[in-house]
Amino acid sequence: MQVPILKQGGYLIASIQSVLSDSDLVQLRDNLGERVGSYRSRGVIIDVTVLDVIDSFATRTLRAIAHMLKLRGAETVIVGIQPDVAFAMVQLGLTLEGVGTALDLEEGLAYLDEKTKRAPVNGN
Amino acid sequence: MATENQTEIRSAVDIVTARQRGRALALELGFNGADVTLIAAAISEVARNIVDHAKSGEIVMGSVATTQNGGRTGIQIIARDQGPGIRDVAQAMQYGYSTRKGLGVGLPGAKWLMDEFDIASEAGRGTTITMKKWKR
Numbered sequence: 001m002q003v004p005i006l007k008q009g010g011y012l013i014a015s016i017q018s019v020l021s022d023s024d025l026v027q028l029r030d031n032l033g034e035r036v037g038s039y040r041s042r043g044v045i046i047d048v049t050v051l052d053v054i055d056s057f058a059t060r061t062l063r064a065i066a067h068m069l070k071l072r073g074a075e076t077v078i079v080g081i082q083p084d085v086a087f088a089m090v091q092l093g094l095t096l097e098g099v100g101t102a103l104d105l106e107e108g109l110a111y112l113d114e115k116t117k118r119a120p121v122n123g124n
Numbered sequence: 125m126a127t128e129n130q131t132e133i134r135s136a137v138d139i140v141t142a143r144q145r146g147r148a149l150a151l152e153l154g155f156n157g158a159d160v161t162l163i164a165a166a167i168s169e170v171a172r173n174i175v176d177h178a179k180s181g182e183i184v185m186g187s188v189a190t191t192q193n194g195g196r197t198g199i200q201i202i203a204r205d206q207g208p209g210i211r212d213v214a215q216a217m218q219y220g221y222s223t224r225k226g227l228g229v230g231l232p233g234a235k236w237l238m239d240e241f242d243i244a245s246e247a248g249r250g251t252t253i254t255m256k257k258w259k260r
């Protein structure tokens with residue numbers, strides 16, 4: 001099951017549609033890396049609302065995606081982690097260290113706007 | 125065990141299958157939503173360890189009951205393989221310990237998620253993990 005990637009302004013939005021297998025996650029990583037380059041995107045939102053579990057593998061992959069995209073010049077924000085899923089992650093001792101998270105798409109967009117704001121040229 | 129099912133674990137897609145069966149069974153047994161997710165996460169970790177470290181194995185799950193503490197019912201999950209086994213189980217159970225650049229979270233994490241966690245492993249023979257969660 002491929003993850004569709006939409007372009008919205010300077011950002012990419014990847015909405016996970018169903019339970020993902022490991023190869024889907026790896027594919028998502030490769031596709032995002034490629035698109036960030038071709039669209040010159042400065043921010044990426046990964047919507048994980050439908051994920052029923054975020055286990056150690058998914059955590060590792062999401063972190064790797066975020067770090068890779070950072071090296072390609074884009075910020076990543078993960079949105080839509082469900083309360084039960086977040087609770088299980090805490091119990092597992094999993095963290096998304098160094099990866100932005102936000103409640104939903106709207107907040108994810110706001111997060112990226114904030115993160116990718118360019119510093120004012122003349123300092124005012 | 126009253127309701128019981130078995131899932132062969134050979135590749136990553138089987139992890140998803142085992143997790144979904146665990147979720148369905150836990151719901152059927154009357155676990156609440158948060159516990160169902162914890163159980164699914166624990167299954168995910170032990171199933172992934174089978175794929176990653178032992179290549180293939182199986183997961184058997186069913187209901188359990190005990191007369192202790194005034195009688196309780198719950199879910200039992202057995203993950204077993206005939207893989208290489210674990211030489212030092214205590215070390216493998218440590219948070220952050222991994223023989224392959226993983227996070228080393230799977231085994232200790234699964235233990236935290238469940239109420240009971242038992243691991244029997246012998247080098248060269250394989251590993252059997254038995255874990256239980258009781259309904260509250």
Ligand SMILES: Nc1ncnc2c1ncn2[C@@H]1O[C@H](COP(=O)(O)OP(=O)(O)OP(=O)(O)O)[C@@H](O)[C@H]1O
Nearest residue numbers: 056173177209216222223226227228229230231251
């Ligand atoms: N079924 C198994 N057969 C053989 N060795 C295992 C098995 N399960 C775990 N191990 C060993 O125990 C170690 C710790 O397992 P654990 O799941 O905690 O971490 P990991 O799988 O290395 O990384 P993570 O689960 O965080 O991605 C593994 O690195 C591996 O050496």
Ligand SMILES: [Mg+2]
Nearest residue numbers: 172173230231
């Ligand atoms: Mg593991």
